[in-house]
Amino acid sequence: MLRGVFDPDIRRHLLREEGEVIVDEVRHHGIVYxxxxxxxxxxxxxxxxxxxxxxxxxxxxxxxxxxxxxxxxxxxLTEHMDRFVITNMRVFRVHGVLSQQLATMPLSRILDITVKKPLHGRLLGFGHFVFESAAQEQGLRDIRFVGRPDDRDLAIQRVVQRSGLRGPRVSN
Incomplete structure (x- = not known):
């Protein structure tokens, strides 16, 4: 019972009827604790x-x-309840303890992802994402303390490429 209260229910936010599946659920790196x-x-x-x-x-x-x-x-608990989720259709972030906030960005709106890795982040294996989209301000701009940021960035790029949003792959 406590797990349901102290763990965000990510699956309830999925568009199951549309075939949305989770590619990666990102928790904060342990450094936040x-x-x-x-x-x-x-x-x-x-x-x-x-x-x-x-x-x-x-x-x-x-x-x-x-x-x-x-x-x-x-x-x-605040850090534990903050989740960043990559699906085959969008990226979203759920955070908050007593009241929860959900920020969503479809893959088609992601123009650029900047991965910032400070020196201590490179040593300890974490970084920060900065999403750029057509909108000026959105609730999904900064995602901080992401573990294995290069792997997560590649996962997002792979999902975007597979969805066909960036055009076909060119083979040599």
Whole structure:
């Protein structure tokens, strides 16, 4: 039951009657969980420090640790619920915890994909996508912390090519 609450239901957004299938469901790279883990470490350090403070004020480090733990859990859940999906017809992103947002772009509207890989991203295996389309602003412009960005870029290019949107392949 908890899996249904804490996991976005990607399949319900598919156009099954039209033959849409998932090519790749992209979760954030593990690097996004570093800050929530550091927050948990800080909260645990506060709890360990409680015996060394005045007993009249012992509630304060516990309350602060609880607040930090809740913030870390919320942050981790926010990252976990953010999904980027590549299908044979479109790309879309579902994100949000209490309320969800869905941003969709048909493959025919993708004009350009920029893959940005900062130095630490190249070392750790993640990058960021920037989608350019005919529209000026769309909800699917920046997709950050994508694991194996080159493979995902190739998957999108392959799907676009197979759909015939970029013209026929030329053989030598």
């Amino acid at each position: 570093v800050l929530p883990v550091l927050e948990v470490v800080v909260a645990l350090a506060l709890v360990v420090a409680v015996p060394f403070v005045d007993l009249d004020l012992a509630w304060f480090p516990f309350a602060l640790a609880l607040a930090i733990l809740l913030h870390a859990a919320w942050r981790a």
